[in-house]
Amino acid sequence: MMEKFDAIVVGAGLAGLASAYTLANEGMEVLVLERGDYPGAKNVTGGRLYVNPVRELFPDIWKKAPLERFIASEGVCMMAGERSVSINYAGNELLEEPYQSFSILRARFDRWLAKQAERKGAMLVDKSRVDDLIFEDGKVIGVRAAGDELHANVVIACDGVLSFIAEKAGLRRKVEAPNYAVGYKEIIELDPSQIEDRFGLEGNEGSARMYMGEVTKGKFGGGFLYTNKSSISLGIVIGIKDLMEEKPSIEAPVLLDEFKQRREIAGLIKGGETVEYSAHVIPEGGYKALNKLYGDGILVAGDAAGLAMNIGVTVRGMEYALASGYYAAQTVLQAKEKEDFSAAALSHYQTQMESSFILQDFKNFQEAPQVLENPRFFNHYPEMLGNIMKDIYEVPAGSKNRLYPTIKQYMAFSELWAMLGDMRKVMKI
Amino acid sequence: MNIVVAMKQIPDLQQIRIRNREPVLDAVPLTLGNIDKNALEAAVAFKESHGGKVTVLSAGSEDLEDTIKEALAAGADEAFLVLDDELDGADSEAIAGILGAALNRIEDKDLIIFGEGSGDNYSGQVGPRVAEILGIPLVTYASSIEINDKTAKVVRSLEDCEEIIELTLPAAVSVLAGINEPRIPSVTQILKAGKKPKEILEMDDLGLALAEKQVITLSNLAPESERKQILLKSADELVKALSSQSLIGR
Amino acid sequence: MSEAIGLKAKLGLDVFKHDKEAHIKIKDGMQKDPRLKRAILVCPAGLYSENEQGEVELTIDGCLECGTCLIACGTEVLEWHYPSGGTGVQFRFG
Numbered sequence: 001m002m003e004k005f006d007a008i009v010v011g012a013g014l015a016g017l018a019s020a021y022t023l024a025n026e027g028m029e030v031l032v033l034e035r036g037d038y039p040g041a042k043n044v045t046g047g048r049l050y051v052n053p054v055r056e057l058f059p060d061i062w063k064k065a066p067l068e069r070f071i072a073s074e075g076v077c078m079m080a081g082e083r084s085v086s087i088n089y090a091g092n093e094l095l096e097e098p099y100q101s102f103s104i105l106r107a108r109f110d111r112w113l114a115k116q117a118e119r120k121g122a123m124l125v126d127k128s129r130v131d132d133l134i135f136e137d138g139k140v141i142g143v144r145a146a147g148d149e150l151h152a153n154v155v156i157a158c159d160g161v162l163s164f165i166a167e168k169a170g171l172r173r174k175v176e177a178p179n180y181a182v183g184y185k186e187i188i189e190l191d192p193s194q195i196e197d198r199f200g201l202e203g204n205e206g207s208a209r210m211y212m213g214e215v216t217k218g219k220f221g222g223g224f225l226y227t228n229k230s231s232i233s234l235g236i237v238i239g240i241k242d243l244m245e246e247k248p249s250i251e252a253p254v255l256l257d258e259f260k261q262r263r264e265i266a267g268l269i270k271g272g273e274t275v276e277y278s279a280h281v282i283p284e285g286g287y288k289a290l291n292k293l294y295g296d297g298i299l300v301a302g303d304a305a306g307l308a309m310n311i312g313v314t315v316r317g318m319e320y321a322l323a324s325g326y327y328a329a330q331t332v333l334q335a336k337e338k339e340d341f342s343a344a345a346l347s348h349y350q351t352q353m354e355s356s357f358i359l360q361d362f363k364n365f366q367e368a369p370q371v372l373e374n375p376r377f378f379n380h381y382p383e384m385l386g387n388i389m390k391d392i393y394e395v396p397a398g399s400k401n402r403l404y405p406t407i408k409q410y411m412a413f414s415e416l417w418a419m420l421g422d423m424r425k426v427m428k429i
Numbered sequence: 430m431n432i433v434v435a436m437k438q439i440p441d442l443q444q445i446r447i448r449n450r451e452p453v454l455d456a457v458p459l460t461l462g463n464i465d466k467n468a469l470e471a472a473v474a475f476k477e478s479h480g481g482k483v484t485v486l487s488a489g490s491e492d493l494e495d496t497i498k499e500a501l502a503a504g505a506d507e508a509f510l511v512l513d514d515e516l517d518g519a520d521s522e523a524i525a526g527i528l529g530a531a532l533n534r535i536e537d538k539d540l541i542i543f544g545e546g547s548g549d550n551y552s553g554q555v556g557p558r559v560a561e562i563l564g565i566p567l568v569t570y571a572s573s574i575e576i577n578d579k580t581a582k583v584v585r586s587l588e589d590c591e592e593i594i595e596l597t598l599p600a601a602v603s604v605l606a607g608i609n610e611p612r613i614p615s616v617t618q619i620l621k622a623g624k625k626p627k628e629i630l631e632m633d634d635l636g637l638a639l640a641e642k643q644v645i646t647l648s649n650l651a652p653e654s655e656r657k658q659i660l661l662k663s664a665d666e667l668v669k670a671l672s673s674q675s676l677i678g679r
Numbered sequence: 680m681s682e683a684i685g686l687k688a689k690l691g692l693d694v695f696k697h698d699k700e701a702h703i704k705i706k707d708g709m710q711k712d713p714r715l716k717r718a719i720l721v722c723p724a725g726l727y728s729e730n731e732q733g734e735v736e737l738t739i740d741g742c743l744e745c746g747t748c749l750i751a752c753g754t755e756v757l758e759w760h761y762p763s764g765g766t767g768v769q770f771r772f773g
Binding site for chain 1: 686689690692693696720722723725743744745749750751753760762764765767768769770771772773
Binding site: 003033037038102108111123125128145146147150181189273275 | 441444446448458613615616617619620623630
């Protein structure tokens, strides 16, 4: 008789490792299959992890987790063609433990988290791609990997944004470009002391910055910068639909090169050495684009379920992955008690997700994707703001205009009307 | 028929990057040498057709206990490991001494198979040294091995000829990469590998201490790269740039 | 052109392990499909290009497995799988 696992987890990302860790901690027989050379080898983030929502779900891991720097200063930069306006935020609460968020590099973090899950008793096999699901009477009973058949009570699909496993189980919504963005970035190595000097940081403090406007040529998206221990993560997130439309026609790699050459960025990365280039699709269609979370013998967690969210100033996904992995594991534990792994039994997962911060966030922000699609945010406002600041700061040879009329000239009735319209939409977020 | 295969734990060479001309070994995953995998495949293939047992023998850091699973998954029946964190990077003489001492503890050993050279240093010394320590015959550069009851017939591929050598067992053979195509173990085999027997020894158990290295690496630098990294927009610009450096059109 | 040089060098920094078969293929007869042209714009690794016959070509070496081309072009023009286990890009930082 072939060995049968309590659960087979497809993919050693945050969702998969969180569920394996939780299940193994309760003594379940759990197998994680990962196609990369090691957990994290295929995983990419911007990245920043917000710990608060998931701290209590994994109380033992945060103390030793290999996170990079805690974020002590936040910045937003509105980038116009020839100028930019930045707002930086620093607050004492950001300096207090427990810290709210950390920069993170996934190859390092995921390998470590996998070790913790293995120590709890989870089995991990890397370099192993799951090719197919095995069905019996319409119910998922296992997976096929490189010709091998492996059986389990429940398969947890944590195979990322493209989730071929959820698709094979018929749980995946039709793919539509507007529901996805692509993020791509460089890791630029710098001495820790240089990073601290350039960003005004001390010790393990870190900085996070967002860039809107010219960085994506007015297309839906933005640039990001995070400081790690001894490197900077610098990249772009951009809507795939906007990117594939030819107005203006611009190739994705060119955007990043031009972003790097902006003087707002060039000085920060000067002398740094790029050591990696990576890219990943991000699901950001929000609540309406989520995939079905469960079926007979199968659960879906993390990006595979569509659990990432863009609310303009932040793109979040990793907390949702960790927490959904945790709830998937709780559901398997409950199903195991009753020895019932049917869709009806596994629907408990949906209930738990609904009452957790995950689906509450997704409901709260369900209007965000439509509101943020507005090209005026990525084109018009950065330019206008830049121009207003230019006029305010300009001292001409002759007499200088009064400030109020200077600003007022940008605020024609039609502009105010359009702004009001945008405001009303933004209020839905 | 019992075959012992000696394998070396090495960093995954493709994962090593160069910083300030020095290799960065931090967090680089460990694996077994490529040619060592050929040696194992030769042993496992023989076992499958003729029966017998395959023991994998290795000396290295504590991580080896995990790394060796790869060999157990690919068909070795048991592992015989000497663990000491000082052992990764030890020189050929030290490793041969340890493997020799360990082999003296393994009673049945008809054939000992080595890879021709390790994946990292490729000194090709450990096999010959171990054969000398054990006082058994050795054939290197093997491209095929045929085993009979008390003898083995080995084809030795040299640059300009092939030698066919018959030797009496027990013997040692070091194989070339071309001898076979190592198998990729299945998930089930990998899972079963964790349950296969492992005998783990420390240096003390063998009555050995790591001697001072006879060979000391003074420096190991990547070649200096002086790439100018000039970006050019057209072939004309390229021609101008090259001729301005007197690299063409002299 | 200058960008292409920079991009090749950038991809050269990543670890790639060779797979026996290309994991993404342009489906037969789809080389001139307008949907495929989107891949030229969206691929962060710049692996798609148009030749003189107006056909889109794909160089699989350097694929970051991000999936952007799959989302943009769809499965009618692309045959898309992940590379087999232990092959393809292996991120060291991620």
